[in-house]
Amino acid sequence: MDSVTIQPTSTLPHYLHGSVTLVGAGPGDPELLTVKALNSILDADVILYDFLVSPEIVALFPKQSHAIAVGKRCNGQSTSQQTINELLLQYAQLGKKVCRLKGGDPFIFGRGGEEALFLEQHNIQCAIIPGITAAMGCCSYSGIPLTHRQVSRGFTVITAHSQKDTHQINWQALVELQHSLVFYMGLNRAEQIAAQLMRHGMAASTPIAIISQGTTPNQSQLITSLAQLPEQLAKHALPSPALIVVGDVVTYHHQIHNTLLRDIEYYL
Structure with missing residues (x-):
């Protein structure tokens, strides 16, 4: 440099x-x-x-x-x-x-x-x-439609860059939106994000995806639920940068397979 x-x-x-x-x-x-x-x-x-x-x-x-x-x-x-x-x-x-x-x-x-x-x-x-932007690119490559009229009224992007930011987020409002939620810069706080969403009323079974190094040849992702996230993160270390997606739209990744990334590694 x-x-x-x-x-x-x-x-x-x-x-x-x-x-x-x-x-x-x-x-x-x-x-x-x-x-x-x-x-x-x-x-x-x-x-x-x-x-x-x-x-x-x-x-x-x-x-x-x-x-x-x-x-x-x-x-x-x-x-x-x-x-x-x-x-x-x-x-x-x-x-x-x-x-x-x-x-x-x-x-x-x-x-x-x-x-x-x-x-x-x-x-x-x-x-x-x-x-x-990463939300659109990473989700498209992962077969996750950010909006689907049967399950999502819209999507909201949030930064979780610092510990201070996560405390300032209006978690109750996010839960009530019924939006797909996309967190930027939140890999180190993924467990806290899941815990806050559940604490404010989001179902523990809600799907969550963490997409690592999205749209690159090194893309990998973890697909699980809010409740199971800590256990899965302990098993699978994901490198940054990573994007966190929360909501029922995540389930469509099982049905939509983007042929641009045939060999992508999934963690279930």
């Missing part, structure tokens, strides 16, 4: 005009990139990319571009949001075409809104290219 050096913005030449494009890279499979996203990558002078951008997509970066990894990892190496903002500003003010590449969609738990507002405040041109 390239080292990160920030110049004071006051010393940068403001007469140059660059631009920033916030780009969604999708959930991992490079073929899920949109044409517009790929064009932005290939046209960039500078690419600032997250750790969730798959190696297969990183391999598509043009050799002449300056690529910098600016990802965040739980309890690991991370780049602060302030540093990322300053890098975006620095390279745009130097007249560069900057591709800010994010896993999934930039506006769904990708901090794209924060970065877009920061760029607006500094009069930097900014374009936003949506990507397939």
Whole structure:
């Protein structure tokens, strides 16, 4: 990874005009990139990319571009949001075409809104290219329809990034919604999520799926119930990133087999 050096913005030449494009890279499979996203990558002078951008997509970066990894990892190496903002500003003010590449969609738990507002405040041109978010990509590859008119009125996505977040969630409201529930960044708190849902009235038999490294060749998943989740997690360690899906729509994965992933490993 390239080292990160920030110049004071006051010393940068403001007469140059660059631009920033916030780009969604999708959930991992490079073929899920949109044409517009790929064009932005290939046209960039500078690419600032997250750790969730798959190696297969990183391999598509043009050799002449300056690529910098600016990802965040739980309890690991991370780049602060302030540093990322300053890098975006620095390279745009130097007249560069900057591709800010994010896993999934930039506006769904990708901090794209924060970065877009920061760029607006500094009069930097900014374009936003949506990507397939993990909830849609991972569930589709797993044969789980997020909505099915017989069992789900809709779906709700929630972040469980920190312990503090899980305590702030309105669990009662989630249970009463009768929605499929999708938790991002919650692998380390999966048992707590299941316990809270049951504590607030969700049936212990409700199906739950944990999809690990979705849409990639390493995708695997655990399919069980809320009550059986702790026992199954003790038997099967799943690597991150992982997505948690709760609701009766999970049962359809037994009936819908996505031929894109014939050899996917299931845990029952």
